[in-house]
Amino acid sequence: MxxxxxxxxxxxxxxxxxxxxxxxxxxxxxxxxxxxxxxxxxxxxxxxxxxxxxxxxxxxxxxxxxxxxxxxxxxxxxxxxxxxxxxxxxxxxxxxxxxxxxxxxxxxxxxxxxxxxxxxxxxxxxxxxxxxxxxxxxxxxxxxxxDTAFHQTMPAKAYTGAIAKELYTDFGIRRYGFHGTSHYYVSREAAKMLNKPVEESSFVSVHLGNGASVCAIKDGQSVDTSMGFTPLSGLMMGTRCGDLDPGIIEYLMKKGWSQEKVFEALNKKSGFLGVSGLTSDARGILEAMEEGHEGAKLAFQVFTYRVAKYIASYMVALDSIDGIIFTGGIGENSLPIRREILNSLKLLGFTEDEKGNEAARFGAAGIVGKSEMLGAVAMVIPTNEEFVIAQQSIELL
CATH class of the missing domain: 3.30.420.40 (ATPase, nucleotide binding domain)
Structure with missing residues (x-):
């Protein structure tokens, strides 16, 4: 086999x-x-x-x-x-x-x-x-x-919404989380890199791509994650808005917007595309920034700021932290985005390893920063969701 x-x-x-x-x-x-x-x-x-x-x-x-x-x-x-x-x-x-x-x-x-x-x-x-x-x-x-299975270990305080109980019991409205196979895979690979049992390791896994999410992983299990009832919540993404005041939806519908128009705007016309007015692709954002495009610069700032905020907030879910894991197409390849996120985490003691950050791209794993204060590292681990699916299929055979 x-x-x-x-x-x-x-x-x-x-x-x-x-x-x-x-x-x-x-x-x-x-x-x-x-x-x-x-x-x-x-x-x-x-x-x-x-x-x-x-x-x-x-x-x-x-x-x-x-x-x-x-x-x-x-x-x-x-x-x-x-x-x-x-x-x-x-x-x-x-x-x-x-x-x-x-x-x-x-x-x-x-x-x-x-x-x-x-x-x-x-x-x-x-x-x-x-x-x-x-x-x-x-x-x-x-x-x-x-995708949601890995997050079923979240405690009730993490997945429960502050809404009427019947909205959960009757309609199943709660935090589910996504990118589970990716967060599962990179947390296991990160533990191997640090030569620690995954059951004794804690990470903040940061999957950044056209879809993006953060996951707090304690002793190998998901204890919180940024995506919620749907993949629309949490981080700003390529075309998705991420966290948003729900009152905005009511406001736009009162202004005559249809349900379909509202959700197309939030799912397909927001994120990098919406803020920059230019593109949903992170590479295009970085290229436009170099050319002085103000919308691209703002999109970069909003994205990296929100990612850093989520990483910092997930320290609450952990007793200790061994590392921050960057993965996904952006997380694995975008040196400027990783650098800006780490610079935003200086209060937690994180500093960039410039040579490591330059080397960890295009399929290469590596250490890209560290925090002496926390005794933690920042690393890049290329994800392999297909391998997880293959492995778990084989296991059931």
Whole structure:
């Protein structure tokens, strides 16, 4: 079983990300992305043995099924199918029902679908991808790994909203948290880097990408996290607003904005894009800053300030701290953003290791700062969510 492959599928509303993962090493033997589903320019791109390939998906319907059919062709053409022992599916929202990885059958898919009110853009798409995969690979065991599962260890004081109790009991409104597989993975890797048992380690994990979240991890378990009932809350993100006075929603609706317009603005037109008026991409923000763009400069300042505030506030959830972990596309690669965040944490004793910060980019892990006062380090750990999904699928086998 140690040399077995797991096909990992992440089905989105208009996309399907996939990878064949070596469950021993975590390496992606085959990886790719189907995108623009529902449009005439739907495509699949993939990488195998260092070469990149491209395929146009015909028509404007059933693109998830067509993408999975193409995926079947690929794993057979590249002679990988004989070594694939399971299929693992990433699922964004498991609510309170799913606290660990489960083996898929139609009843589980129906349960994931039933939770779509909590993640309408994601869970319905996951169900479509699961059914397509189960039909395409009927002989393979399939598993669902939930983003929310890692955060089910949060205490009630962390996940309970200060709202009427029936809003929780009747509608399940509480903090759930996301990016669980990423926070789980990097906290284990960080403990290895420090040569400590993860069960005796405490970290603040900072996943910064187009979606972003912070997680307080005590003795290997999530005890608080910035995303809440949905992935909209917490940090400012690429196009999402993060924490916001809920009274603003009522105010805009009284001004004649529809529910759809409000939530499109908060989900798709806020964050880096909204503040800068320019782009949702952090690299574009940094380039525009260098050219003197004031909106980009403000977006950079708002983002780094909010991240630093969250990191500092999560010291309350921990008895001690071994390290701050930067991960995700921005966290792993953006030297200026890490530098600004660490500079904002001087009261906690953090200083940047300039050489370490310059070296820890583009897939390289490393120490980028430290706090003598706290006896803690700041580090970069590249995340590998697909490896977690592969590992947890193998474990259930």
């Amino acid at each position: 140690s040399n077995s492959f797991v096909l990992v599928i992440n089905s989105g509303s208009s996309s399907l990300k996939f990878a064949v993962i070596d469950s021993a090493s975590g390496d992606a033997v085959l990886s790719g992305l189907g995108e623009c589903f529902g449009l005439e320019d739907a495509r699949m791109n993939w990488k195998f043995q260092g070469e990149k390939f491209d395929f146009a998906i015909q028509g404007t319907e059933n693109h998830h099924q067509l993408a999975v059919a193409k995926l079947v062709e690929l794993v057979k053409e590249y002679k990988l199918i004989e070594d694939v022992v399971a299929v693992g599916h990433r699922v964004v929202h498991g609510g309170e029902k799913f606290t660990k990885t489960v083996r898929l059958d139609e009843s589980i898919v129906a349960d994931v679908e039933a939770l779509s009110d909590l993640a309408p853009l994601h869970n319905l798409a996951h169900a479509i991808g699961m059914r397509a995969s189960m039909a395409a690979f009927p002989e393979l065991p399939q598993f669902a790994v939930f």
